[in-house]
Structure formats: C-alpha cells, structure tokens
Amino acid sequence: MSRFLFTMMFTNDLGLPNRSIPIALELLKKGHDVAFCNQETAPAKLLSDFELPNLAFRERGFPTVLPPFQQPWNMDHFYCFYGCQDEDFLRNECEGMKDVIREYSPDIIVDTWGLTACIVARAMGKPLVSILQADMHPQGQDLIWWKDMPDNVPTCVPVVNRVLAEYGLALINKTDEMHVGDLTLIAGIPDTDPLPKGTDVVYIGPILHQKPDAKLPDNIASLDPEKPVIWVYTATPRYFEPFITIGDSAIVMKACIEALADEDVQVVLSTGYRDLPSDSISLPDNFIYETYVPGLLMAERANAIVHHGGHGASCTGPYTNTPAVIIPTFSERESNARRITELGAAELIIPREDEEMEKHVSVEEVRDKVRKVLSEPSYAENARCIGDKMREYGGASEAARLIEQFAH
Numbered sequence: 001m002s003r004f005l006f007t008m009m010f011t012n013d014l015g016l017p018n019r020s021i022p023i024a025l026e027l028l029k030k031g032h033d034v035a036f037c038n039q040e041t042a043p044a045k046l047l048s049d050f051e052l053p054n055l056a057f058r059e060r061g062f063p064t065v066l067p068p069f070q071q072p073w074n075m076d077h078f079y080c081f082y083g084c085q086d087e088d089f090l091r092n093e094c095e096g097m098k099d100v101i102r103e104y105s106p107d108i109i110v111d112t113w114g115l116t117a118c119i120v121a122r123a124m125g126k127p128l129v130s131i132l133q134a135d136m137h138p139q140g141q142d143l144i145w146w147k148d149m150p151d152n153v154p155t156c157v158p159v160v161n162r163v164l165a166e167y168g169l170a171l172i173n174k175t176d177e178m179h180v181g182d183l184t185l186i187a188g189i190p191d192t193d194p195l196p197k198g199t200d201v202v203y204i205g206p207i208l209h210q211k212p213d214a215k216l217p218d219n220i221a222s223l224d225p226e227k228p229v230i231w232v233y234t235a236t237p238r239y240f241e242p243f244i245t246i247g248d249s250a251i252v253m254k255a256c257i258e259a260l261a262d263e264d265v266q267v268v269l270s271t272g273y274r275d276l277p278s279d280s281i282s283l284p285d286n287f288i289y290e291t292y293v294p295g296l297l298m299a300e301r302a303n304a305i306v307h308h309g310g311h312g313a314s315c316t317g318p319y320t321n322t323p324a325v326i327i328p329t330f331s332e333r334e335s336n337a338r339r340i341t342e343l344g345a346a347e348l349i350i351p352r353e354d355e356e357m358e359k360h361v362s363v364e365e366v367r368d369k370v371r372k373v374l375s376e377p378s379y380a381e382n383a384r385c386i387g388d389k390m391r392e393y394g395g396a397s398e399a400a401r402l403i404e405q406f407a408h
Helices: 015-029 041-049 075-081 087-104 115-123 157-166 175-179 250-260 295-301 311-319 331-342 363-375 377-391 395-407
Strands: 003-008 033-036 108-112 128-132 183-186 229-233 266-270 287-290 304-307 324-326 346-348
Touching: 003 015, 003 087, 015 033, 015 041, 015 108, 015 128, 015 311, 015 395, 075 175, 087 115, 087 157, 108 115, 108 395, 115 128, 115 157, 115 175, 128 395, 157 175, 183 395, 229 250, 229 295, 250 266, 250 304, 250 363, 295 311, 304 311, 304 363, 311 324, 311 331, 311 377, 324 331, 324 363, 331 346, 346 363, 346 377
Parallel strands: 003 033, 003 108, 108 128, 128 183, 229 266, 229 304, 266 287, 304 324, 324 346
Antiparallel strands: none
C-alpha cells in the first residue's frame, strides 16, 4: 500500500479540495493512506466533514511585493498575486511544505495547482502526480486567450528561478512548467479543457462528488416543484474583507438579489462555507440562504445555476444537465465561462470594471439571461450532450486507478 499527500494552492475556496477529495476517497477504499494540507477555513471545514486528515502548516507570512491590481494574464502573472515576487515569502512557503513532507513521509505527492508543493516534490525527489485544468498546463492557452497580451505583464519567473537554483533544480521559462507531473491528469474533457494534440496528459473528466448520504436541507427539498429553482453559487464573496480583490464574487450575489427579487422563481443562495459579506443587503422573500449545499444534488434540483465561473461550477452544470448563467469574477473563471458558453450550455455576463478595478454587473442583463436559459430548451439539451461526454472519462475512480497504477 502507498502513502499519498494531497497538496494544493492555499486559497479559501472549495474548488481545489473538491477536485482532490473524491480521488483520495477512492484511494482510501483501495487500502492506501492519504492526508491533505490546507488549513484555510473553508477547505479545512470540508476536509473535516469527510473526516480526512489535514496536516498543519507553519505560520504563513504575508507577501510584501504584489503587482498592480489587474486581471492576471497568465500563470506567471497569477502567481505574482499569490506573492511569488517576494523571495522571502516564496522561500518560507517552500520550506513549510518541506516540513510537512518530511514529517508525513509520503510515497507520492498528488497536487492540484500548488506551485510550492511542485517545487518541493522535485527538490525532495518525491514522485509527483498533477491534477490540472488545461489553463494551468504549459501547453495550454494563457488565462486571457481571447485578447493579445501586452508587453509589460508582471512575472515572478526570476524569483522562482532563484529559489529553484537554491534547491539545485533546473530553471524554467514559465511557472506552469512546474505543474507538469510524472503523471499529469486533466480534470475535464477536450471540449472544456483544450490542449494541443499529443500533449502528454490523460483526460479524466471533471472530478465531482458528494457524500453518499448527502441530502438537501429540508427547506430546499420542500420547494414548490411547479416553480423554477435558481441556484446562485458565489463561492468566496470577499477574500479579504473589507478590501476588494480581483476574485471577489460578492457582485454575483448582489446582482442576483436585485435581478431575481421580483421574479416568479425560488432562489437558493450558497457561498461554500463562507459568511455573507458585511455589506450584503437583506435577502428577498423568495431567497433561501445556506452556507453550503451538496453541489450535485443542488444542481440536479435546480432549473438553472448562476455562478462565478470556477472550473468545478462550470463543469457541474453540464454534468447534471443544468443550464447556467455565468458571471466570471476573474480571468481564469472567464476562460472557463467562455468555453462552456461556446458549447451552448450557458449564457455569459462579463462584469464591467471601473477605474478602481471594482466590478459592476447589469441587473437587467442578469434578469434577461436567467429568463433566457429557463425558457429556451437548447441550453439544457447542450448541457446534456456535454455531460454525456464527461461521464465517459471515469472521473475520480479512473484518476485513482491511474494513480495506483503509477504508484506500482
């Protein structure tokens, strides 16, 4: 039997643990040992719900070098926002991960979007399995692939290379080169996560899962079956309240409250174990709020989903044959949203940014596009076609089989 450590970027969202947990559970069934490392509030709560071990990490500092406030163009730019232009911060993150790996002594690292874990796995000679979406792979497109990238985009590559040199590792040209594992799995299908033909990856389809005994709260299960149900999923409304950041999804919630308050629909609002922001307005009578709902059950119950464009949310709609209105809150999410929209399973609303980079969403556009996906059957039909393809790839069970095969 093997010992697996699941790592990921430290961010207070459920997308990355939701991608990893189902695979870990499959490996547990096969008799292997697994552990995670993410002490952020929402991921830690989800791991606790599944009774999965979550290893402690040293006290983390806050980066002192950050780029100007703008949408990240590629992964080099994205990791600048994560603090990787600050050499001391990056080194501390890597040394903290070394402590975790040294203490747990895994046979294999299974990572999803965790730059420092990928660096340290190589430095410590640990086999690496990467679970990615196409935008995180060096052969993928930039996060903003629908525009020409300007020449002056910030990069953290020089700082990353200095840390790599300290560990005796080869230097890189792009940070996402570090994401390529000894085995690289793509948590999507070629339609949603395109890569050039011949790229050394295995598509496993979206990793979507919920507890076998999951059920919807009684107030949702008892909703009127004759009236449409809209699931509004914002994920993290505010990352650093009260400050506004590029990934905040509070605008999704605010726009939906204003747009759907007087519509003849039932709205379920959830935030993924995150509290409503302090400046949120009161909820209308036709809204139900739950911090967390089981995603597949909720999507199956809904007639439409309005969400922030996260990769997991973008795949959940097609997987459950549910059309969506997507309001992406930063560039990686817009990439996901554009692909699902191009496949005909969703409508896209691009937030407008003012001079201070604060986002604004047209209430009228939200109302009109929700009505559109509810009334036109083509959206649900297209979602069903994509979902049928997704289910052919095997998901978490296939990922676990491939990882176990790799371990042997």
